[in-house]
Amino acid sequence: MLDEKMKYHPDAVIDAFGRVAAAVAAGGPRDAVLSLIASSVCELVDADVAGVTLRLDDGMLMTVVAEGVEAESFRGRIYPPEGTSTDRVLRTGEAVVVDNLSAVPVIGARLPGVALGPSAFVPVTIDGPYGVLSVSRLVNRPGFTEVDLDVIRCFAAQSALVVQNDCRRRRNVALDLIAEQARIAEDLHDTAINEIFSASLIMSGLANQAAPEQRELVVKAINALDNAIKLIRQAIFGLSESRALPDGRFDLYP
Amino acid sequence: MSVRTTPDAVVAAFGRVANAIVSGAERDEVLESIVSSLRELVDADVAALALRLPDGHLEVLAAEGVDAELYRGVRFRADGTTVDRVMRTGETLGVENLSAKYPRQPPLPGGNPGPAVLVPLRVAGPDGALAVMRLAGRADFEEQERELIRAFTDQATAMLEGDLDRRRGAVIERINDQARIAEELNSSAINELYNAGLTLSRLYNRTSDRETRELVVTAIEVLDHTIKLIRQAVFGLEL
Numbered sequence: 001m002l003d004e005k006m007k008y009h010p011d012a013v014i015d016a017f018g019r020v021a022a023a024v025a026a027g028g029p030r031d032a033v034l035s036l037i038a039s040s041v042c043e044l045v046d047a048d049v050a051g052v053t054l055r056l057d058d059g060m061l062m063t064v065v066a067e068g069v070e071a072e073s074f075r076g077r078i079y080p081p082e083g084t085s086t087d088r089v090l091r092t093g094e095a096v097v098v099d100n101l102s103a104v105p106v107i108g109a110r111l112p113g114v115a116l117g118p119s120a121f122v123p124v125t126i127d128g129p130y131g132v133l134s135v136s137r138l139v140n141r142p143g144f145t146e147v148d149l150d151v152i153r154c155f156a157a158q159s160a161l162v163v164q165n166d167c168r169r170r171r172n173v174a175l176d177l178i179a180e181q182a183r184i185a186e187d188l189h190d191t192a193i194n195e196i197f198s199a200s201l202i203m204s205g206l207a208n209q210a211a212p213e214q215r216e217l218v219v220k221a222i223n224a225l226d227n228a229i230k231l232i233r234q235a236i237f238g239l240s241e242s243r244a245l246p247d248g249r250f251d252l253y254p
Numbered sequence: 255m256s257v258r259t260t261p262d263a264v265v266a267a268f269g270r271v272a273n274a275i276v277s278g279a280e281r282d283e284v285l286e287s288i289v290s291s292l293r294e295l296v297d298a299d300v301a302a303l304a305l306r307l308p309d310g311h312l313e314v315l316a317a318e319g320v321d322a323e324l325y326r327g328v329r330f331r332a333d334g335t336t337v338d339r340v341m342r343t344g345e346t347l348g349v350e351n352l353s354a355k356y357p358r359q360p361p362l363p364g365g366n367p368g369p370a371v372l373v374p375l376r377v378a379g380p381d382g383a384l385a386v387m388r389l390a391g392r393a394d395f396e397e398q399e400r401e402l403i404r405a406f407t408d409q410a411t412a413m414l415e416g417d418l419d420r421r422r423g424a425v426i427e428r429i430n431d432q433a434r435i436a437e438e439l440n441s442s443a444i445n446e447l448y449n450a451g452l453t454l455s456r457l458y459n460r461t462s463d464r465e466t467r468e469l470v471v472t473a474i475e476v477l478d479h480t481i482k483l484i485r486q487a488v489f490g491l492e493l
Protein backbone atom coordinates (compact mmCIF):
# COMPACT_ATOMS: atom_id res chain seq x y z
CA MET A 1 0.00 0.00 0.00
CA LEU A 2 2.78 2.37 0.94
CA ASP A 3 4.60 1.62 -2.30
CA GLU A 4 1.47 2.37 -4.27
CA LYS A 5 1.10 5.78 -2.66
CA MET A 6 4.66 6.68 -3.40
CA LYS A 7 3.99 6.30 -7.09
CA TYR A 8 1.99 9.50 -6.95
CA HIS A 9 3.90 12.68 -6.49
CA PRO A 10 1.87 15.23 -4.53
CA ASP A 11 2.75 17.96 -7.02
CA ALA A 12 1.45 15.87 -9.92
CA VAL A 13 -1.80 15.14 -8.11
CA ILE A 14 -2.38 18.74 -7.04
CA ASP A 15 -1.49 20.02 -10.52
CA ALA A 16 -3.88 17.60 -12.22
CA PHE A 17 -6.74 18.38 -9.87
CA GLY A 18 -6.06 22.10 -9.95
CA ARG A 19 -6.14 22.05 -13.76
CA VAL A 20 -9.34 20.01 -13.87
CA ALA A 21 -11.07 22.05 -11.14
CA ALA A 22 -10.25 25.29 -12.99
CA ALA A 23 -11.61 23.92 -16.28
CA VAL A 24 -14.77 22.60 -14.62
CA ALA A 25 -15.38 25.96 -12.94
CA ALA A 26 -14.75 27.91 -16.14
CA GLY A 27 -17.59 25.95 -17.74
CA GLY A 28 -16.14 25.61 -21.23
CA PRO A 29 -17.66 23.28 -23.86
CA ARG A 30 -18.55 19.93 -22.27
CA ASP A 31 -16.38 17.72 -24.43
CA ALA A 32 -13.35 20.00 -24.14
CA VAL A 33 -13.47 19.74 -20.34
CA LEU A 34 -14.12 15.98 -20.48
CA SER A 35 -11.11 15.60 -22.79
CA LEU A 36 -8.97 17.42 -20.27
CA ILE A 37 -10.24 15.07 -17.57
CA ALA A 38 -9.48 12.02 -19.75
CA SER A 39 -5.95 13.15 -20.55
CA SER A 40 -5.30 14.14 -16.92
CA VAL A 41 -6.44 10.79 -15.57
CA CYS A 42 -4.38 8.99 -18.23
CA GLU A 43 -1.28 10.87 -17.24
CA LEU A 44 -1.80 10.56 -13.50
CA VAL A 45 -2.51 6.81 -13.33
CA ASP A 46 -0.04 6.07 -16.13
CA ALA A 47 -2.72 4.64 -18.45
CA ASP A 48 -2.55 4.51 -22.25
CA VAL A 49 -6.05 5.58 -23.18
CA ALA A 50 -9.06 7.05 -21.39
CA GLY A 51 -12.50 8.07 -22.55
CA VAL A 52 -15.99 9.07 -21.44
CA THR A 53 -18.97 7.16 -22.82
CA LEU A 54 -22.57 8.27 -22.43
CA ARG A 55 -25.83 6.54 -23.23
CA LEU A 56 -27.83 8.21 -25.99
CA ASP A 57 -31.61 8.62 -25.92
CA ASP A 58 -32.01 5.66 -28.29
CA GLY A 59 -30.06 3.38 -25.95
CA MET A 60 -26.87 3.32 -28.03
CA LEU A 61 -23.57 4.16 -26.40
CA MET A 62 -21.38 7.01 -27.57
CA THR A 63 -17.78 7.61 -26.62
CA VAL A 64 -17.90 11.39 -26.54
CA VAL A 65 -14.23 11.91 -25.73
CA ALA A 66 -11.09 9.77 -25.82
CA GLU A 67 -7.48 10.65 -25.16
CA GLY A 68 -4.29 8.63 -25.54
CA VAL A 69 -3.15 5.80 -27.80
CA GLU A 70 -5.39 5.34 -30.85
CA ALA A 71 -7.82 7.75 -29.22
CA GLU A 72 -9.23 8.78 -32.61
CA SER A 73 -10.53 5.28 -33.21
CA PHE A 74 -12.60 5.47 -30.02
CA ARG A 75 -13.65 9.12 -30.15
CA GLY A 76 -17.17 9.69 -31.46
CA ARG A 77 -17.85 5.96 -31.80
CA ILE A 78 -21.51 4.98 -31.44
CA TYR A 79 -22.20 1.31 -30.69
CA PRO A 80 -24.88 -0.98 -29.28
CA PRO A 81 -24.60 -1.62 -25.53
CA GLU A 82 -25.08 -5.42 -25.62
CA GLY A 83 -22.27 -7.31 -23.93
CA THR A 84 -20.11 -4.26 -23.15
CA SER A 85 -18.56 -3.50 -19.78
CA THR A 86 -19.90 0.03 -20.11
CA ASP A 87 -23.43 -1.32 -20.30
CA ARG A 88 -22.83 -3.43 -17.21
CA VAL A 89 -21.61 -0.37 -15.31
CA LEU A 90 -24.61 1.67 -16.48
CA ARG A 91 -27.01 -1.07 -15.39
CA THR A 92 -25.43 -1.88 -12.01
CA GLY A 93 -23.88 1.46 -11.08
CA GLU A 94 -20.77 -0.44 -10.01
CA ALA A 95 -17.27 -0.13 -11.43
CA VAL A 96 -16.01 -2.99 -13.59
CA VAL A 97 -12.30 -3.85 -13.64
CA VAL A 98 -10.97 -6.17 -16.36
CA ASP A 99 -7.48 -7.71 -16.39
CA ASN A 100 -7.26 -8.04 -20.13
CA LEU A 101 -9.86 -6.28 -22.23
CA SER A 102 -8.61 -7.78 -25.49
CA ALA A 103 -9.46 -11.25 -24.10
CA VAL A 104 -13.11 -10.28 -23.58
CA PRO A 105 -14.76 -11.72 -26.73
CA VAL A 106 -17.22 -8.95 -27.61
CA ILE A 107 -14.89 -6.06 -26.96
CA GLY A 108 -11.93 -7.75 -28.61
CA ALA A 109 -13.96 -8.28 -31.75
CA ARG A 110 -14.99 -4.65 -31.88
CA LEU A 111 -11.66 -2.95 -31.62
CA PRO A 112 -9.32 -4.43 -34.20
CA GLY A 113 -5.82 -3.08 -34.01
CA VAL A 114 -5.95 -1.84 -30.44
CA ALA A 115 -4.87 -4.47 -27.89
CA LEU A 116 -6.07 -3.08 -24.57
CA GLY A 117 -5.16 -4.93 -21.41
CA PRO A 118 -6.01 -3.83 -17.87
CA SER A 119 -9.11 -1.64 -17.94
CA ALA A 120 -11.30 0.12 -15.43
CA PHE A 121 -14.87 1.24 -16.15
CA VAL A 122 -16.11 3.63 -13.49
CA PRO A 123 -19.64 5.06 -13.40
CA VAL A 124 -20.19 8.76 -14.00
CA THR A 125 -23.04 9.18 -11.55
CA ILE A 126 -25.45 12.09 -11.50
CA ASP A 127 -28.82 10.78 -10.50
CA GLY A 128 -27.88 7.15 -10.89
CA PRO A 129 -25.30 5.95 -13.44
CA TYR A 130 -25.25 8.34 -16.38
CA GLY A 131 -22.06 7.51 -18.22
CA VAL A 132 -18.77 5.74 -17.81
CA LEU A 133 -15.17 6.88 -17.51
CA SER A 134 -13.05 4.10 -18.95
CA VAL A 135 -9.30 3.95 -18.49
CA SER A 136 -7.04 1.31 -20.07
CA ARG A 137 -3.44 0.23 -20.29
CA LEU A 138 -2.10 -1.71 -23.26
CA VAL A 139 -2.09 -5.49 -23.09
CA ASN A 140 0.62 -7.11 -20.88
CA ARG A 141 0.96 -4.02 -18.69
CA PRO A 142 0.30 -4.31 -14.91
CA GLY A 143 -3.26 -3.93 -13.66
CA PHE A 144 -4.67 -0.93 -11.83
CA THR A 145 -4.19 -0.76 -8.06
CA GLU A 146 -6.78 0.32 -5.50
CA VAL A 147 -5.12 3.73 -5.34
CA ASP A 148 -5.33 4.04 -9.14
CA LEU A 149 -9.02 3.20 -8.93
CA ASP A 150 -9.56 5.88 -6.27
CA VAL A 151 -8.01 8.43 -8.62
CA ILE A 152 -10.17 7.25 -11.52
CA ARG A 153 -13.33 7.39 -9.35
CA CYS A 154 -12.44 10.89 -8.35
CA PHE A 155 -12.08 12.00 -11.98
CA ALA A 156 -15.34 10.22 -12.80
CA ALA A 157 -17.01 12.39 -10.15
CA GLN A 158 -15.51 15.48 -11.81
CA SER A 159 -16.87 14.26 -15.17
CA ALA A 160 -20.31 13.92 -13.58
CA LEU A 161 -20.09 17.52 -12.41
CA VAL A 162 -19.21 18.65 -15.94
CA VAL A 163 -22.04 16.68 -17.54
CA GLN A 164 -24.57 17.84 -14.95
CA ASN A 165 -23.73 21.52 -15.34
CA ASP A 166 -23.76 21.18 -19.11
CA CYS A 167 -27.18 19.46 -19.07
CA ARG A 168 -28.60 22.22 -16.91
CA ARG A 169 -27.23 24.88 -19.22
CA ARG A 170 -28.58 23.20 -22.36
CA ARG A 171 -31.91 22.60 -20.73
CA ASN A 172 -32.19 26.27 -19.80
CA VAL A 173 -31.41 27.29 -23.37
CA ALA A 174 -34.23 25.02 -24.58
CA LEU A 175 -36.57 26.27 -21.87
CA ASP A 176 -35.73 29.88 -22.72
CA LEU A 177 -36.78 29.23 -26.30
CA ILE A 178 -40.12 27.83 -25.19
CA ALA A 179 -40.62 30.81 -22.86
CA GLU A 180 -39.90 33.19 -25.73
CA GLN A 181 -42.51 31.44 -27.88
CA ALA A 182 -45.00 31.71 -25.03
CA ARG A 183 -44.34 35.43 -24.82
CA ILE A 184 -45.05 35.85 -28.53
CA ALA A 185 -48.22 33.79 -28.10
CA GLU A 186 -49.36 36.12 -25.37
CA ASP A 187 -48.82 39.17 -27.56
CA LEU A 188 -50.82 37.60 -30.35
CA HIS A 189 -53.64 36.72 -27.99
CA ASP A 190 -54.06 40.34 -27.05
CA THR A 191 -54.59 41.11 -30.73
CA ALA A 192 -57.00 38.20 -30.98
CA ILE A 193 -59.12 39.55 -28.12
CA ASN A 194 -59.37 42.91 -29.88
CA GLU A 195 -60.57 41.23 -33.04
CA ILE A 196 -63.23 39.25 -31.22
CA PHE A 197 -64.39 42.42 -29.52
CA SER A 198 -64.91 44.15 -32.81
CA ALA A 199 -66.82 41.09 -34.07
CA SER A 200 -69.16 41.17 -31.10
CA LEU A 201 -69.68 44.95 -31.50
CA ILE A 202 -70.72 44.48 -35.10
CA MET A 203 -73.07 41.73 -34.03
CA SER A 204 -74.60 43.85 -31.28
CA GLY A 205 -75.52 46.33 -33.98
CA LEU A 206 -76.94 43.45 -35.98
CA ALA A 207 -78.99 42.23 -33.02
CA ASN A 208 -80.77 45.59 -32.81
CA GLN A 209 -81.79 45.47 -36.48
CA ALA A 210 -82.67 41.79 -36.68
CA ALA A 211 -86.12 40.15 -36.66
CA PRO A 212 -86.98 38.39 -33.36
CA GLU A 213 -86.21 34.85 -34.59
CA GLN A 214 -82.87 35.99 -36.04
CA ARG A 215 -82.12 38.03 -32.97
CA GLU A 216 -82.02 34.88 -30.86
CA LEU A 217 -79.30 33.46 -33.10
CA VAL A 218 -77.26 36.66 -33.01
CA VAL A 219 -77.41 36.77 -29.21
CA LYS A 220 -76.25 33.16 -29.13
CA ALA A 221 -73.29 34.06 -31.34
CA ILE A 222 -72.43 37.09 -29.19
CA ASN A 223 -72.49 34.89 -26.11
CA ALA A 224 -70.15 32.43 -27.78
CA LEU A 225 -67.74 35.29 -28.54
CA ASP A 226 -67.88 36.55 -24.96
CA ASN A 227 -67.14 33.06 -23.82
CA ALA A 228 -64.15 32.86 -26.16
CA ILE A 229 -62.75 36.11 -24.77
CA LYS A 230 -63.21 34.83 -21.26
CA LEU A 231 -61.34 31.63 -22.10
CA ILE A 232 -58.43 33.48 -23.65
CA ARG A 233 -58.23 35.86 -20.71
CA GLN A 234 -58.25 32.92 -18.33
CA ALA A 235 -55.53 31.26 -20.31
CA ILE A 236 -53.28 34.28 -20.16
CA PHE A 237 -53.88 35.83 -16.78
CA GLY A 238 -55.56 33.28 -14.59
CA LEU A 239 -52.72 30.84 -14.24
CA SER A 240 -51.39 31.81 -10.86
CA GLU A 241 -51.72 28.34 -9.38
CA SER A 242 -48.80 26.44 -10.87
CA ARG A 243 -48.67 22.70 -11.18
CA ALA A 244 -46.03 20.45 -9.69
CA LEU A 245 -42.83 20.58 -11.69
CA PRO A 246 -41.78 17.41 -13.47
CA ASP A 247 -38.40 16.00 -12.48
CA GLY A 248 -35.56 17.67 -14.33
CA ARG A 249 -34.43 15.25 -16.99
CA PHE A 250 -30.97 15.52 -18.35
CA ASP A 251 -31.27 15.66 -22.10
CA LEU A 252 -28.04 14.77 -23.72
CA TYR A 253 -28.74 15.82 -27.24
CA PRO A 254 -31.87 17.90 -27.24
CA MET B 255 4.69 20.78 2.35
CA SER B 256 2.29 20.11 5.17
CA VAL B 257 2.35 16.56 6.51
CA ARG B 258 -1.34 16.14 5.85
CA THR B 259 -1.28 16.93 2.14
CA THR B 260 -0.65 13.42 0.91
CA PRO B 261 -1.73 12.46 -2.61
CA ASP B 262 -4.37 10.06 -1.35
CA ALA B 263 -5.80 12.71 0.99
CA VAL B 264 -6.09 15.06 -1.99
CA VAL B 265 -7.74 12.35 -4.09
CA ALA B 266 -10.15 11.45 -1.30
CA ALA B 267 -11.09 15.10 -0.66
CA PHE B 268 -11.71 15.87 -4.34
CA GLY B 269 -13.77 12.72 -4.76
CA ARG B 270 -15.85 13.55 -1.70
CA VAL B 271 -16.51 17.11 -2.83
CA ALA B 272 -17.47 16.22 -6.41
CA ASN B 273 -19.76 13.46 -5.16
CA ALA B 274 -21.41 15.85 -2.73
CA ILE B 275 -22.00 18.31 -5.56
CA VAL B 276 -23.72 15.82 -7.87
CA SER B 277 -25.59 14.07 -5.04
CA GLY B 278 -28.38 16.65 -5.27
CA ALA B 279 -27.85 17.83 -1.69
CA GLU B 280 -28.84 21.36 -0.70
CA ARG B 281 -26.48 24.13 -1.74
CA ASP B 282 -25.37 25.12 1.75
CA GLU B 283 -24.81 21.49 2.73
CA VAL B 284 -22.47 21.04 -0.22
CA LEU B 285 -20.66 24.27 0.58
CA GLU B 286 -20.15 23.01 4.15
CA SER B 287 -18.66 19.81 2.78
CA ILE B 288 -16.33 21.82 0.55
CA VAL B 289 -15.01 24.05 3.33
CA SER B 290 -14.66 21.20 5.81
CA SER B 291 -12.77 18.97 3.35
CA LEU B 292 -10.51 21.86 2.47
CA ARG B 293 -9.87 22.84 6.08
CA GLU B 294 -8.78 19.31 6.88
CA LEU B 295 -6.69 18.95 3.75
CA VAL B 296 -4.59 22.09 4.26
CA ASP B 297 -4.47 21.73 8.04
CA ALA B 298 -6.24 25.03 8.64
CA ASP B 299 -8.18 26.03 11.74
CA VAL B 300 -11.09 27.77 10.05
CA ALA B 301 -12.48 27.75 6.51
CA ALA B 302 -15.45 29.85 5.46
CA LEU B 303 -17.29 30.94 2.34
CA ALA B 304 -19.27 34.14 1.88
CA LEU B 305 -21.49 35.33 -0.97
CA ARG B 306 -22.80 38.79 -1.73
CA LEU B 307 -26.49 39.34 -1.04
CA PRO B 308 -28.68 41.45 -3.34
CA ASP B 309 -28.37 44.38 -0.89
CA GLY B 310 -24.58 44.33 -1.25
CA HIS B 311 -23.87 42.82 2.17
CA LEU B 312 -21.91 39.61 2.45
CA GLU B 313 -23.28 36.52 4.15
CA VAL B 314 -21.18 33.64 5.45
CA LEU B 315 -22.94 30.60 3.98
CA ALA B 316 -20.56 27.96 5.26
CA ALA B 317 -17.91 27.84 7.98
CA GLU B 318 -16.02 24.97 9.59
CA GLY B 319 -13.49 24.73 12.38
CA VAL B 320 -12.59 26.88 15.39
CA ASP B 321 -15.42 29.26 16.33
CA ALA B 322 -17.23 28.28 13.13
CA GLU B 323 -20.60 29.00 14.74
CA LEU B 324 -19.50 32.61 15.21
CA TYR B 325 -18.86 33.00 11.49
CA ARG B 326 -21.73 30.96 10.07
CA GLY B 327 -24.72 33.04 8.97
CA VAL B 328 -23.03 36.36 9.76
CA ARG B 329 -23.95 39.27 7.49
CA PHE B 330 -21.53 42.11 7.16
CA ARG B 331 -20.78 45.18 5.09
CA ALA B 332 -18.09 44.39 2.57
CA ASP B 333 -16.62 47.90 2.28
CA GLY B 334 -13.05 48.15 3.41
CA THR B 335 -12.68 44.52 4.47
CA THR B 336 -10.00 42.17 3.20
CA VAL B 337 -12.73 40.10 1.57
CA ASP B 338 -13.90 43.19 -0.29
CA ARG B 339 -10.40 43.79 -1.61
CA VAL B 340 -10.14 40.19 -2.83
CA MET B 341 -13.50 40.42 -4.58
CA ARG B 342 -12.64 43.72 -6.23
CA THR B 343 -9.20 42.71 -7.47
CA GLY B 344 -10.21 39.17 -8.42
CA GLU B 345 -6.84 37.98 -7.12
CA THR B 346 -6.00 35.42 -4.45
CA LEU B 347 -4.62 37.16 -1.38
CA GLY B 348 -2.31 35.70 1.24
CA VAL B 349 -2.16 37.49 4.59
CA GLU B 350 0.46 36.64 7.21
CA ASN B 351 -1.60 37.82 10.15
CA LEU B 352 -5.23 38.63 9.48
CA SER B 353 -5.97 39.78 13.05
CA ALA B 354 -3.34 42.52 12.74
CA LYS B 355 -5.58 44.14 10.11
CA TYR B 356 -8.43 44.42 12.60
CA PRO B 357 -6.81 45.68 15.83
CA ARG B 358 -10.11 46.91 17.24
CA GLN B 359 -11.86 43.53 16.97
CA PRO B 360 -12.35 41.76 20.31
CA PRO B 361 -10.44 38.46 20.62
CA LEU B 362 -12.31 35.33 19.49
CA PRO B 363 -12.86 32.60 22.09
CA GLY B 364 -10.96 29.96 20.12
CA GLY B 365 -8.07 32.26 19.27
CA ASN B 366 -7.64 34.95 16.62
CA PRO B 367 -6.87 34.13 12.99
CA GLY B 368 -3.28 34.60 11.86
CA PRO B 369 -2.14 33.30 8.44
CA ALA B 370 -4.97 33.43 5.92
CA VAL B 371 -5.59 32.80 2.23
CA LEU B 372 -8.58 34.47 0.57
CA VAL B 373 -9.75 33.50 -2.92
CA PRO B 374 -12.41 35.37 -4.92
CA LEU B 375 -15.45 33.41 -6.13
CA ARG B 376 -16.44 34.37 -9.63
CA VAL B 377 -19.98 33.24 -10.31
CA ALA B 378 -22.39 34.51 -12.96
CA GLY B 379 -24.75 35.50 -10.18
CA PRO B 380 -23.57 36.89 -6.85
CA ASP B 381 -19.83 36.83 -6.30
CA GLY B 382 -18.08 36.10 -3.04
CA ALA B 383 -14.94 34.72 -1.48
CA LEU B 384 -13.55 31.71 0.28
CA ALA B 385 -11.23 32.21 3.24
CA VAL B 386 -8.97 29.69 4.95
CA MET B 387 -7.22 30.64 8.20
CA ARG B 388 -4.83 29.32 10.78
CA LEU B 389 -4.71 30.66 14.31
CA ALA B 390 -2.26 33.46 15.05
CA GLY B 391 1.23 32.19 15.71
CA ARG B 392 1.00 29.23 13.31
CA ALA B 393 3.07 28.91 10.13
CA ASP B 394 1.81 30.53 6.93
CA PHE B 395 0.27 28.48 4.11
CA GLU B 396 2.62 27.08 1.51
CA GLU B 397 2.31 27.33 -2.24
CA GLN B 398 0.95 23.78 -2.62
CA GLU B 399 -1.70 24.52 -0.04
CA ARG B 400 -2.64 27.72 -1.80
CA GLU B 401 -3.04 25.75 -4.99
CA LEU B 402 -5.40 23.37 -3.22
CA ILE B 403 -7.37 26.29 -1.78
CA ARG B 404 -7.74 27.74 -5.28
CA ALA B 405 -8.83 24.36 -6.67
CA PHE B 406 -11.47 23.93 -3.97
CA THR B 407 -12.71 27.43 -4.62
CA ASP B 408 -13.07 26.39 -8.26
CA GLN B 409 -15.16 23.43 -7.13
CA ALA B 410 -17.36 25.77 -5.13
CA THR B 411 -17.69 27.98 -8.21
CA ALA B 412 -18.72 25.01 -10.38
CA MET B 413 -21.25 24.01 -7.74
CA LEU B 414 -22.74 27.49 -7.46
CA GLU B 415 -22.96 27.90 -11.24
CA GLY B 416 -24.79 24.59 -11.52
CA ASP B 417 -27.08 25.54 -8.66
CA LEU B 418 -27.95 28.87 -10.29
CA ASP B 419 -28.78 27.10 -13.54
CA ARG B 420 -30.91 24.57 -11.69
CA ARG B 421 -32.90 27.31 -9.94
CA ARG B 422 -33.26 29.28 -13.13
CA GLY B 423 -34.46 26.15 -14.92
CA ALA B 424 -37.12 25.56 -12.28
CA VAL B 425 -38.44 29.10 -12.70
CA ILE B 426 -38.55 28.96 -16.51
CA GLU B 427 -40.16 25.55 -16.33
CA ARG B 428 -42.94 26.92 -14.15
CA ILE B 429 -43.54 29.75 -16.59
CA ASN B 430 -43.58 27.32 -19.50
CA ASP B 431 -45.98 25.10 -17.64
CA GLN B 432 -48.39 28.00 -17.38
CA ALA B 433 -47.97 28.66 -21.07
CA ARG B 434 -48.86 25.05 -21.81
CA ILE B 435 -52.07 25.34 -19.82
CA ALA B 436 -52.80 28.50 -21.76
CA GLU B 437 -52.37 26.55 -24.96
CA GLU B 438 -54.88 23.92 -23.83
CA LEU B 439 -57.40 26.58 -22.96
CA ASN B 440 -56.88 28.28 -26.27
CA SER B 441 -57.99 25.21 -28.16
CA SER B 442 -61.30 25.41 -26.29
CA ALA B 443 -61.47 29.09 -27.25
CA ILE B 444 -61.10 28.12 -30.90
CA ASN B 445 -63.99 25.68 -30.52
CA GLU B 446 -66.18 28.43 -29.13
CA LEU B 447 -65.31 30.69 -32.04
CA TYR B 448 -66.21 27.89 -34.45
CA ASN B 449 -69.59 27.57 -32.80
CA ALA B 450 -70.15 31.30 -33.13
CA GLY B 451 -69.18 31.09 -36.80
CA LEU B 452 -71.57 28.19 -37.44
CA THR B 453 -74.44 30.05 -35.75
CA LEU B 454 -73.75 33.07 -37.94
CA SER B 455 -73.73 30.91 -41.07
CA ARG B 456 -77.19 29.65 -40.19
CA LEU B 457 -78.31 33.24 -39.66
CA TYR B 458 -76.96 34.17 -43.09
CA ASN B 459 -78.99 31.38 -44.73
CA ARG B 460 -82.20 32.42 -43.00
CA THR B 461 -82.11 36.11 -43.82
CA SER B 462 -82.62 37.80 -47.15
CA ASP B 463 -82.01 41.35 -45.92
CA ARG B 464 -78.97 42.61 -47.84
CA GLU B 465 -77.68 44.82 -45.07
CA THR B 466 -77.99 42.05 -42.48
CA ARG B 467 -76.21 39.61 -44.77
CA GLU B 468 -73.33 42.05 -45.23
CA LEU B 469 -73.00 42.49 -41.48
CA VAL B 470 -73.06 38.72 -40.93
CA VAL B 471 -70.37 38.18 -43.55
CA THR B 472 -68.18 40.82 -41.90
CA ALA B 473 -68.65 39.16 -38.51
CA ILE B 474 -67.77 35.72 -39.94
CA GLU B 475 -64.65 37.17 -41.54
CA VAL B 476 -63.59 38.69 -38.25
CA LEU B 477 -64.10 35.34 -36.54
CA ASP B 478 -62.05 33.50 -39.16
CA HIS B 479 -59.31 36.05 -38.76
CA THR B 480 -59.39 35.59 -34.98
CA ILE B 481 -59.14 31.82 -35.25
CA LYS B 482 -56.17 32.26 -37.57
CA LEU B 483 -54.48 34.57 -35.06
CA ILE B 484 -54.93 32.11 -32.21
CA ARG B 485 -53.71 29.22 -34.35
CA GLN B 486 -50.66 31.22 -35.26
CA ALA B 487 -50.03 32.06 -31.65
CA VAL B 488 -50.37 28.49 -30.46
CA PHE B 489 -48.98 26.38 -33.27
CA GLY B 490 -47.24 28.58 -35.79
CA LEU B 491 -44.55 30.12 -33.67
CA GLU B 492 -41.66 29.15 -35.84
CA LEU B 493 -42.61 32.27 -37.80
